[in-house]
Amino acid sequence: MYLLVINPGSTSTKVGLSRNSELLAVDTLQHAPEEMRRFRNVMDQKEMRRRAVEGFLSRQGLSPDKLSAVAARGGLLDPVPSGTYAVNAKMLEHLLTAKNGEHASNLGAVLAKALADRAGISAFVVDPPSVDELEDWARFSGRPELPRVSFLHALNIRRAILRCAAELGRPLQTCHFVAVHLGGGISVVAVKEGRIVDVSNANHGGPFSPERSGSLPARELLHLCFSGRYGEMELRRQINGKSGLLGYLGTNAGQEIEKRIEQGDEEAGRIFRAMAYQIAKEIGAMAAVLPQIDGLIYTGGLAHSELLLGLIQEYVGSLAPAFRLPGEDELAALAEGAYRVLSGKEEARVY
Template sequence: MKHQYKILAINPGSTSTKIAVYADETCLFEETIRHSAEELAPFARINDQYEFRRQLVEKALTAHNVKIEELSAVVGRGGPLKPIPSGTYIVNDTMCEDLRTGVQAEHASNLGGLIARGIADQAGIPAFIVDPVSVDEFEPLARITGIPEIQRRSLFHALNLKAVAHRVACDLGRDYHSLNLIMVHLGGGISVGIQQGGRMIDVANPNETGPFSPERAGAVPTGDLVKMCYSGKYTLEQMKKKLVGSGGLVAHLGTNDGREIERRINAGDKYAALVYEAMAYQVAKEIGAMATVVSGKVDAIVLTGGLAHSKLLTGWISDRVRFIADVLIYPGEDELKALVEGALRVLRGEEEAKIYR
């Protein structure tokens, strides 16, 4: 009988902490611990929430009769760390320091690695993170822009896209590193990237470029954007919000809910149909652009994320791009499962844990 690994996965968000315990690939339990505004109000910084959230995670384990001593490893969602290659990383002291200080940004996901380390240390077991948003595998060509002071940055939905790429390789019966895949995450933000030899060598940063999405503006005409910035009508924070948070579908239609938009379309709302299809059109254009990076040698185009459940949206995209390669649809995003899969690859010796420096 093969060895069984029991793994705790932790995914902190702004108002919740999602946890799950797996025995190998089998989920034993999953729970979302919600945090009210009143509960979080006393904490001046996100890092100050560490003890509060860790205790809630340990309380949930007790409620589900899971002892820390039974665990093989703890894995947390990785925050915006320094740019690093894809992989599963040991949560070491250097990483903890960068998570505490918010080396790239303060974000609730920074607590994932910290809580994982805090619980793992009690049992003398490893703590990991897997594929944080700051995964950077760009080729030098991909970084250059027309303004020397500005470089293109690799920030994308790495955890979901990398996990799904592994599943695609398994389903196709191919080696993960042998595939050229155009990977598309369809969610509140939309990431479109090209993965070659297991590395995401180019990607449209959903906060700055590429297609607009439910909450983000994507690439917009730069001249008009500069004029808006200097019009005197908007503050810096208001402009940043226009780009990320209240752009895209929210700006056009007042909602980020694809299901609501499709209800409007079915009720005859022509503007909703126009905007929704325009988003699909821009996604398709970005897929076409990524195909050129590998000279059109694409094994598959993969659509994933919450909006990949929409047959309307994925149909519009597929109709425009299936001439490039077969379109595979893996709807949803299971970040807890993705974290566990990354930890299992290391525990089983399929990958070597990486060291953060």
């Protein structure tokens, strides 16, 4: 069976074609800035992106009626358990009205459903970032008005968890991991009996990352909020887009920073180790709430960095064996999630 998979980003749409769960072709469809400026909001881009995706499919020599399903990255949905979800009217309503915020990923299910309906096939989303399997005590922050929420790189992390369980030759429901997605944002999660029971929200806390601040000292943050130095939206952009490595070193590019370290830049070395130190502390915190640890899992683009993983492992290497699955294989994760449903290994969930 052939599957079309779609991952919309802010200025591009990543697409792939798979036979069963194996990707045959992938492409990144770039959208010109002047074209994007024509649209008032994300949803106005739907027809432009649909035509671009259909162009990709045509270049593969495959018509939509030859597909078995379309799977897309989930957008900003309500909290849900992990799994593959059939796109339904409620999901589309929440995404079209930006119920939980506007983001390019909201287009995923909308595009998948539009393309699937034309071919009379199923449309799915797989492990959206709002996956929520937190244990009750993980939701407390210390302020009743500010509960902790689950928001993470669920698509890539869950694929890594499934692969590591298979490598161990054990059912997922018997496995305990600490998994780390190392990207522009960093998610660290505790996996208990296959469920993601605690998370460091990559937007709100945890270690600092290439461009995000992670957890900040609360009193000092309050002082900054009321200092008049930033408006609310500008401070949000600073914390979630201009902090971390970028804030300290002027770049969020790991390879550039490693090159500077190799050339003797001591400050770059200090900051890079500080990030590794914070990641290790978060791994330790997640390990503390698990009955045992079968492995430490590293995934995401920065998992390619021997230097970063070496620094992290200096602190936590004795906790459990390390599994390294570098890269952000979200298209593969989408294909695998849809195929698990179509092949009868899982049931599609209802949103």
